[in-house]
Amino acid sequence: MRSPSWFETNWLTALSSLALEDCMGWVQLPPFGQLPLLKYLELRGMHAVREIGQEFYGNGDVKGFPILEDMIFDGMLNWDGWSGIEDGSLFPCLERLLVSRCPKIREIPTFSATPRVEVEISPDSPPASCLIESLIATASRLIFLVSSCSFLSDLTTEQLNHVAELNLQNCTDPMPAGGFHRLSSLQVFRISNCSTLLSSVSTEAVDTYLLSPSLCHIEIAQSNVHCSLLPRYLQGLTCLSTLVLNSCHLMTSLSFASESPHLVALESITIKDCNELASLDGFRNLSALRKLVVADCYSFCSLPVDLNIVGSLEKLVICGCPMMRFLPEDGLPASVQTILLSKCHPELDTQLQRKEGAEWNKIVHIPEKKLEVGLIDLLTIFPANSS
Numbered sequence: 001m002r003s004p005s006w007f008e009t010n011w012l013t014a015l016s017s018l019a020l021e022d023c024m025g026w027v028q029l030p031p032f033g034q035l036p037l038l039k040y041l042e043l044r045g046m047h048a049v050r051e052i053g054q055e056f057y058g059n060g061d062v063k064g065f066p067i068l069e070d071m072i073f074d075g076m077l078n079w080d081g082w083s084g085i086e087d088g089s090l091f092p093c094l095e096r097l098l099v100s101r102c103p104k105i106r107e108i109p110t111f112s113a114t115p116r117v118e119v120e121i122s123p124d125s126p127p128a129s130c131l132i133e134s135l136i137a138t139a140s141r142l143i144f145l146v147s148s149c150s151f152l153s154d155l156t157t158e159q160l161n162h163v164a165e166l167n168l169q170n171c172t173d174p175m176p177a178g179g180f181h182r183l184s185s186l187q188v189f190r191i192s193n194c195s196t197l198l199s200s201v202s203t204e205a206v207d208t209y210l211l212s213p214s215l216c217h218i219e220i221a222q223s224n225v226h227c228s229l230l231p232r233y234l235q236g237l238t239c240l241s242t243l244v245l246n247s248c249h250l251m252t253s254l255s256f257a258s259e260s261p262h263l264v265a266l267e268s269i270t271i272k273d274c275n276e277l278a279s280l281d282g283f284r285n286l287s288a289l290r291k292l293v294v295a296d297c298y299s300f301c302s303l304p305v306d307l308n309i310v311g312s313l314e315k316l317v318i319c320g321c322p323m324m325r326f327l328p329e330d331g332l333p334a335s336v337q338t339i340l341l342s343k344c345h346p347e348l349d350t351q352l353q354r355k356e357g358a359e360w361n362k363i364v365h366i367p368e369k370k371l372e373v374g375l376i377d378l379l380t381i382f383p384a385n386s387s
């Protein structure tokens with residue numbers, strides 16, 4: 001079956017975004033490469049396409065996707081050949097390539113751009129190992145989206161060395177015996193809806209670090225993190241600058257105390273929607289911390305007693321924590337420039353509104369005081385996904 005012939009007319013020359021799904025009978029793709037203004041192309045479920053080549057790039061004055069930035073291939077189950085064009089001038093502006101559920105494709109042609117490459121590794125149709133090689137050769141940044149840890153053991157150490165971001169979702173595996181240490185260049189690790197990954201540590205791994213010291217951003221959401229184990233996972237992360245915890249309902253308290261200071265680059269901690277979390281402590285050695293956000297944590301009532309020692313802290317946000325009644329007895333560090341306190345315990349809210357009392361006195365010196373959450377604050381509390 002062919003695609004409709006009007007794809008080949010010039011009716012579509014103004015098109016900037018195109019998404020096609022489940023055109024399961026098409027054997028050939030239309031010449032989308034000649035759409036001069038196309039920036040976004042998403043192709044999903046084109047089961048009959050085996051080959052992509054010249055016919056896709058076009059052959060008019062305009063060809064080879066002159067301004068395409070974002071390209072997604074998903075569920076192309078029989079696609080096994082992707083050829084380039086002679087002068088190698090394909091995709092000059094490509095910024096992101098996403099490949100998901102294309103189990104047969106083994107190689108990609110040369111592009112003139114070096115896009116960020118995202119690969120979804122689904123257990124039922126994993127990508128060929130040589131495809132990973134070919135993507136590594138093209139990518140400026142390699143990102144994996146996976147739902148099981150078993151894929152790691154199928155990749156070579158060299159391949160794992162290229163992974164810059166790992167997004168682990170819906171994983172039911174426990175922590176692999178050696179942790180994720182083999183991903184030696186990993187910068188961003190997002191863990192979401194992984195029920196058992198962070199709820200125990202295998203006894204074999206007692207003395208080793210579980211995550212790579214190259215990590216700078218960790219986000220854990222909707223996962224069972226045991227509060228006594230999180231510090232164990234964070235051990236040795238001397239480059240970590242951002243930590244985000246979202247909807248981790250097993251966590252009752254969190255301490256950063258450690259005999260050897262290690263989270264020396266940690267600048268930002270955001271904790272949201274962790275309903276059992278009552279307290280934080282052991283902040284003394286977090287010498288780079290600039291921002292602390294605790295939002296929508298129903299049981300939260302106790303900031304670290306040693307928070308006043310953290311002389312780098314600039315911004316403190318506590319909102320939607322109805323049990324939060326007292327600020328730390330020893331006060332807050334003089335470095336704090338902005339404080340946002342809103343929807344806390346009614347007594348605290350009232351004192352602050354009236355601008356009097358012991359709690360008010362603890363914040364009176366802070367230049368910027370906000371007692372209501374504004375739109376800009378929401379962006380701080382729920383930072384846009386950096387991917």
Ligand SMILES: *[C@@H]1O[C@H](CO)[C@@H](O)[C@H](O)[C@H]1NC(C)=O
Pocket residue numbers: 145146147169170
């Ligand atoms: C995880 O599950 C959600 C909801 O079922 C789904 O939308 C998402 O694609 C899944 N992620 C992966 C990597 O399988």
Ligand SMILES: *[C@@H]1O[C@H](CO)[C@@H](O)[C@H](O)[C@H]1NC(C)=O
Pocket residue numbers: 170171172193
């Ligand atoms: C969470 O993961 C489980 C198990 O893999 C999956 O069945 C479920 O759909 C996922 N839920 C969400 C909200 O992603």
Ligand SMILES: *[C@@H]1O[C@H](CO)[C@@H](O)[C@H](O)[C@H]1NC(C)=O
Pocket residue numbers: 256257258259260261282283284285
């Ligand atoms: C801070 O680091 C020192 C060693 O450098 C250590 O003795 C102390 O226990 C640490 N304190 C906390 C709260 O982590």
